[in-house]
Amino acid sequence: MMQEQIIQFLKESDGYISGEEISVKLKISRAAIWKHMQELRAEGYEIAAVPHLGYRLVVCPDKLLSYEITSGLGTRTIGRQVVVLDTVISTMDEAFRMGMDNCPEGAVVCAEAQSKGRGRLGRAWSSPKGKGLYFSVVLRPQVPLNQLAQLTLMSAVALAEAIETTSGLKVLIKWPNDILFESHKLAGILTELRAESDQVKFVVLGIGLNVNSSLNQLAPQATSLKLAAGRSFNRTQVLQAVLRCLDKGYARLLRHEWPTIMQEWLKHSATINKRVRITDAAGTVEGEAVDLDGDGALLIRKDNGLVVRKTAGDIFLLR
Amino acid sequence: MMQEQIIQFLKESDGYISGEEISVKLKISRAAIWKHMQELRAEGYEIAAVPHLGYRLVVCPDKLLSYEITSGLGTRTIGRQVVVLDTVISTMDEAFRMGMDNCPEGAVVCAEAQSKGRGRLGRAWSSPKGKGLYFSVVLRPQVPLNQLAQLTLMSAVALAEAIETTSGLKVLIKWPNDILFESHKLAGILTELRAESDQVKFVVLGIGLNVNSSLNQLAPQATSLKLAAGRSFNRTQVLQAVLRCLDKGYARLLRHEWPTIMQEWLKHSATINKRVRITDAAGTVEGEAVDLDGDGALLIRKDNGLVVRKTAGDIFLLR
Numbered sequence: 001m002m003q004e005q006i007i008q009f010l011k012e013s014d015g016y017i018s019g020e021e022i023s024v025k026l027k028i029s030r031a032a033i034w035k036h037m038q039e040l041r042a043e044g045y046e047i048a049a050v051p052h053l054g055y056r057l058v059v060c061p062d063k064l065l066s067y068e069i070t071s072g073l074g075t076r077t078i079g080r081q082v083v084v085l086d087t088v089i090s091t092m093d094e095a096f097r098m099g100m101d102n103c104p105e106g107a108v109v110c111a112e113a114q115s116k117g118r119g120r121l122g123r124a125w126s127s128p129k130g131k132g133l134y135f136s137v138v139l140r141p142q143v144p145l146n147q148l149a150q151l152t153l154m155s156a157v158a159l160a161e162a163i164e165t166t167s168g169l170k171v172l173i174k175w176p177n178d179i180l181f182e183s184h185k186l187a188g189i190l191t192e193l194r195a196e197s198d199q200v201k202f203v204v205l206g207i208g209l210n211v212n213s214s215l216n217q218l219a220p221q222a223t224s225l226k227l228a229a230g231r232s233f234n235r236t237q238v239l240q241a242v243l244r245c246l247d248k249g250y251a252r253l254l255r256h257e258w259p260t261i262m263q264e265w266l267k268h269s270a271t272i273n274k275r276v277r278i279t280d281a282a283g284t285v286e287g288e289a290v291d292l293d294g295d296g297a298l299l300i301r302k303d304n305g306l307v308v309r310k311t312a313g314d315i316f317l318l319r
Numbered sequence: 320m321m322q323e324q325i326i327q328f329l330k331e332s333d334g335y336i337s338g339e340e341i342s343v344k345l346k347i348s349r350a351a352i353w354k355h356m357q358e359l360r361a362e363g364y365e366i367a368a369v370p371h372l373g374y375r376l377v378v379c380p381d382k383l384l385s386y387e388i389t390s391g392l393g394t395r396t397i398g399r400q401v402v403v404l405d406t407v408i409s410t411m412d413e414a415f416r417m418g419m420d421n422c423p424e425g426a427v428v429c430a431e432a433q434s435k436g437r438g439r440l441g442r443a444w445s446s447p448k449g450k451g452l453y454f455s456v457v458l459r460p461q462v463p464l465n466q467l468a469q470l471t472l473m474s475a476v477a478l479a480e481a482i483e484t485t486s487g488l489k490v491l492i493k494w495p496n497d498i499l500f501e502s503h504k505l506a507g508i509l510t511e512l513r514a515e516s517d518q519v520k521f522v523v524l525g526i527g528l529n530v531n532s533s534l535n536q537l538a539p540q541a542t543s544l545k546l547a548a549g550r551s552f553n554r555t556q557v558l559q560a561v562l563r564c565l566d567k568g569y570a571r572l573l574r575h576e577w578p579t580i581m582q583e584w585l586k587h588s589a590t591i592n593k594r595v596r597i598t599d600a601a602g603t604v605e606g607e608a609v610d611l612d613g614d615g616a617l618l619i620r621k622d623n624g625l626v627v628r629k630t631a632g633d634i635f636l637l638r
Contacts, residue, residue: 096419096513120516144600144631145464152516192515194415197439197471198631201511281463312463312517
């Protein structure tokens with residue numbers, strides 16, 4: 001894509017790049033270049049133009065652009081196709097439709113804002129415009145339904161690693177897949193799927209990550225990278241880091257490296273060895289979260305010594 | 320609907336019904352009645368018209384019509400909305416879209432033919448035009464994923480009962496949900512679902528039932544009601560019977576009457592106490608099918624005495 005290449009040139013040039021040079025490289029007229037520059041400016045790029053010197057990139061917009069996200073991404077599966085939308089009801093629904101329409105595995109749909117962003121258990125996920133990353137990924141793992149928890153937990157590990165790498169913050173995972181910074185929710189993961197009997201047809205992995213949100217834009221008990229680290233983040237770079245970690249984690253899962261992924265999950269766990277109360281359709285159980293089972297279920301030792309397994313539910317850390 | 324009422328009058332009248340009488344009952348002109356009659360004829364109704372006597376229904380078309388299916392159906396949930404389509408790729412996809420678009424629970428979509436009718440494990444389901452019943456039902460049970468097998472097995476029981484009631488044939492259920500007449504496949508059930516983590520959002524229950532198909536229209540090892548009973552069947556009546564049995568069974572499942580449904584499944588089973596070979600992602604197991612587990616899984620006792628559970632897979636009856 002022409003504009004993608006122009007941005008690339010502007011970014012690589014140390015200072016100004018002449019219209020002449022771009023014209024030669026892309027084999028397009030000076031007038032065409034000027035037109036592309038105008039369009040890029042309309043998208044939020046601030047581009048200085050000085051006679052006899054040429055063009056210089058002053059500011060990149062804080063806007064997600066498909067070609068910026070895929071540019072230099074270098075992943076194998078996740079992000080092979082990236083769709084950026086402005087405001088949607090939920091990226092989950094968009095991705096689910098793409099999944100039904102046979103999109104390639106690893107297709108990503110991001111939105112600048114969600115009018116009805118969803119979290120687990122039907123809860124709302126606050127999605128203020130341009131402040132966070134709200135995206136969903138379509139995966140087509142050939143696994144039975146009962147291996148799905150592994151995918152969810154792998155995603156939590158990938159998300160935690162991407163956040164730590166980009167921000168330097170130390171984060172924890174609250175079972176099954178919330179990312180906490182000092183007990184405040186920084187990010188969440190939602191897994192939806194289409195299955196035939198107990199065989200997965202596709203999975204939609206949804207991630208909500210509070211990036212540059214300020215306190216008044218967040219739900220109570222939530223935080224953002226900006227609040228936690230005291231600086232703003234380039235959302236494109238954060239998104240790329242998450243997609244890369246997910247890509248790596250997904251490949252490992254397909255290579256049956258679940259035991260090592262589980263070890264990494266346990267290292268990040270805010271839940272294990274804690275006293276918890278967990279509520280699901282079967283009722284409420286209280287006890288100590290002792291371990292993960294091989295399939296990703298949480299093992300809780302009740303006060304009577306009995307160990308119960310939980311694959312879903314609402315968890316509350318008691319102390 | 321006007322045409323629905325006209326058909327009703329024609330069916331109820333013993334002999335001819337005058338245009339005058341219909342005109343009075345429906346408060347429409349004789350010319351309007353004549354126009355409706357023409358439209359009904361175009362749909363395949365054969366209607367005799369004799370001056371001074373009126374109209375008489377000679378032949379109903381062998382065509383599924385939404386208002387004929389819902390007329391007198393009397394179900395609580397299943398069939399609250401019935402959509403009839405001509406040829407579709409698969410009613411599963413149509414119903415899945417309806418589910419995503421928040422259709423009411425119990426919505427049914429039937430097709431006269433499917434160009435790519437699906438069975439379990441990605442197999443094709445032969446769906447010749449006008450010869451069978453190919454339909455899908457959208458259900459929204461508030462259950463975790465691991466209770467889904469119960470829904471599938473309940474459907475098999477309902478389908479078997481509806482077939483027995485309508486045709487007098489004695490049929491068996493091959494685990495999990497094929498309906499057999501003398502070892503030949505008469506009908507099959509496919510379950511698809513959308514879930515969030517391990518909570519069901521909706522289920523699409525697809526049924527393919529060979530009604531009036533002749534031998535050359537069927538897959539090898541398959542049969543039809545017509546071949547088995549030696550007579551043709553009115554597809555609308557068969558469909559109504561199935562919808563009624565499903566409605567009853569679904570209500571029982573929601574009332575937690577799974578144990579009795581399981582007993583009925585076992586009574587119809589072609590699998591229990593048989594030697595079977597079952598293949599799934601984990602490999603192949605051979606042994607005696609001894610029972611259903613509480614959640615609907617099949618229990619197989621291997622020759623070494625070990626009992627294994629199977630929730631899905633391809634089963635072969637060995638003798």
